[in-house]
Amino acid sequence: RGKGLFAVIPHVPPAELPDEEYPFLLSTGMRHAHYLTGTMTRRCAMLERELPELVTDINPADAKKLEIREGARLRMVSRRGAVVSRMHITDDVPEGVVFAPLHFAEAMVNLLTCTALDPVSKTPEYKISAVRLERV
Structure with a gap:
């Protein structure tokens, strides 16, 4: 069987998916300029200049439906x-889908994420949460 032992685990759908009230799927992660919550990388002036605030990615078709332009808050x-x-x-x-980095204490996107746990690993479902977008 080689060096690794692989086991097939059945797919379990996420605890929370988009719906009429929360139509977007939020995925969180990291950007190239910072690491995790940014406690170290956000102290570096060059990296902070590169990405000083929370910037969320949105698809052009969704931006058109919401009638927003680049840089809209x-x-x-x-x-x-x-x-x-x-x-x-x-x-x-x-x-x-919208993608938001988790590096910013002043805009903690992980607070938006689903609190459900993976049934096998018992880790939070950080990567899949339903959100809506509103004008500020």
């Missing part, structure tokens, strides 16, 4: 809270 709202973010319009995310 929107409130991202989940069932657990809200943060304000500047929007970046890009094809890097598919329609219906």
